[in-house]
Amino acid sequence: MPPDVAPSMIARIVPVDACAGERARAYLDTLTKPPGSLGKLEALAVQLSSITGELMPRVTPPGVLVFAADHGVAAEGVSAFPQAVTAQMVANFASGGAAINVFARQIDAHVEIVDVGVASNLTMHGVTHAKVRQGTANMALENAMQPEEAQAAIEVGVAAVERARQAGAKCLIVGEMGIANTTASSAMLAVLAGTPVAQAVGAGTGINSVQQAHKVAVIERAIQARQADPDDPLDVLAKLGGLEIAAMVGAYLAAAVHRLPAVVDGFIATVAALVACRLCPAVRGYLVFGHRSEEPGHATALEALDAQPLLALGMRLGEGSGAALAFPLLQAAAGMLNEMATFADAGVSDNNSQ
Numbered sequence: 114m115p116p117d118v119a120p121s122m123i124a125r126i127v128p129v130d131a132c133a134g135e136r137a138r139a140y141l142d143t144l145t146k147p148p149g150s151l152g153k154l155e156a157l158a159v160q161l162s163s164i165t166g167e168l169m170p171r172v173t174p175p176g177v178l179v180f181a182a183d184h185g186v187a188a189e190g191v192s193a194f195p196q197a198v199t200a201q202m203v204a205n206f207a208s209g210g211a212a213i214n215v216f217a218r219q220i221d222a223h224v225e226i227v228d229v230g231v232a233s234n235l236t237m238h239g240v241t242h243a244k245v246r247q248g249t250a251n252m253a254l255e256n257a258m259q260p261e262e263a264q265a266a267i268e269v270g271v272a273a274v275e276r277a278r279q280a281g282a283k284c285l286i287v288g289e290m291g292i293a294n295t296t297a298s299s300a301m302l303a304v305l306a307g308t309p310v311a312q313a314v315g316a317g318t319g320i321n322s323v324q325q326a327h328k329v330a331v332i333e334r335a336i337q338a339r340q341a342d343p344d345d346p347l348d349v350l351a352k353l354g355g356l357e358i359a360a361m362v363g364a365y366l367a368a369a370v371h372r373l374p375a376v377v378d379g380f381i382a383t384v385a386a387l388v389a390c391r392l393c394p395a396v397r398g399y400l401v402f403g404h405r406s407e408e409p410g411h412a413t414a415l416e417a418l419d420a421q422p423l424l425a426l427g428m429r430l431g432e433g434s435g436a437a438l439a440f441p442l443l444q445a446a447a448g449m450l451n452e453m454a455t456f457a458d459a460g461v462s463d464n465n466s467q
């Protein structure tokens with residue numbers, strides 16, 4: 114059995130640098146604006162300094178990582194779309210036609226699509242082959258993954274961050290694609306946050322209320338049968354999770370190891386972030402929450418992480434789309450620290466001059 118990747122990563126994570134954050138906070142008040150007038154952007158600038166340890170943090174170029182995998186629980190009829198759409202969308206990502214491709218081009222991001230567990234064999238150009246298995250098992254009938262498979266999928270996420278870093282990425286935008294992964298995420302969230310399943314379940318890709326009641330029943334049955342330990346995030350991940358969700362956990366851990374800001378996307382991404390933060394609470398400081406998804410469980414997941422996302426655009430797509438759209442705000446926050454003139458530089462009277 115391979116050595117557990119999560120503990121070895123966790124040992125390398127240090128909390129964000131609060132002193133660097135304080136220096137940025139003080140410096141912001143010397144810039145040519147009334148103190149605090151850039152609101153949440155100032156808090157974001159402070160966070161970027163505390164993540165990188167630098168008064169003048171850099172977030173460009175960003176790297177987009179999209180992890181794709183299938184879910185055995187799709188066989189229970191919990192999604193509005195057939196399982197084949199996962200592979201079809203991976204092909205669409207590879208040819209540059211998906212929303213994430215468009216948004217990534219707008220921010221000059223390098224994009225890597227990683228097959229961590231798509232059910233069919235993919236051979237197209239532009240997809241990294243890192244398949245751990247051909248989709249998870251149906252969690253209603255058996256554990257979604259073996260613990261070693263979850264570990265291997267975490268390792269896929271770690272390795273992808275390493276490649277993004279080698280390619281020069283200064284900020285990570287992490288996304289996913291996987292038909293039925295809202296079912297896995299809702300099950301994980303219900304166990305990890307101790308909330309009723311009905312509160313963690315939504316329409317995903319667009320199921321109706323009758324189908325949603327069925328989805329709740331499938332998840333309740335799976336939770337009852339799997340008996341995942343709520344105090345053991347890796348147990349929850351392996352028994353109820355997904356391969357792409359595990360890869361995202363690995364990506365967030367690796368971002369923290371390398372002191373890179375990671376922009377969290379929607380519901381599935383936030384549940385993965387919750388696993389990473391339960392494994393290592395110091396990861397939380399490295400995460401910037403891009404948007405609030407329409408998926409109702411997202412509110413519960415965000416609350417569990419005490420997170421307030423930057424945007425709320427009524428989106429529920431996934432792929433990293435909401436995180437990519439939030440990225441220009443990180444650019445603005447970093448740009449403020451790097452480029453704004455101080456009162457002294459610009460010869461502008463500050464509020465202590467009268």
Ligand SMILES: O=C(O)c1ccc[n+]([C@@H]2O[C@H](COP(=O)([O-])O)[C@@H](O)[C@H]2O)c1
Pocket residue numbers: 191192193194289290291292293294295296316317318319378379380381382406407408411428429430431432
């Ligand atoms: O990111 C979100 O908040 C989000 C909310 C609902 C659906 N999705 C996407 O839709 C797919 C999962 O939906 P479903 O209905 O198949 O479970 C998966 O590919 C996700 O990327 C994503």
Ligand SMILES: Cc1cc2nc[nH]c2cc1C
Pocket residue numbers: 194198202289290291318430431432
């Ligand atoms: C078309 C489609 C695109 C997606 N992107 C992320 N999840 C998705 C689900 C569907 C169904």
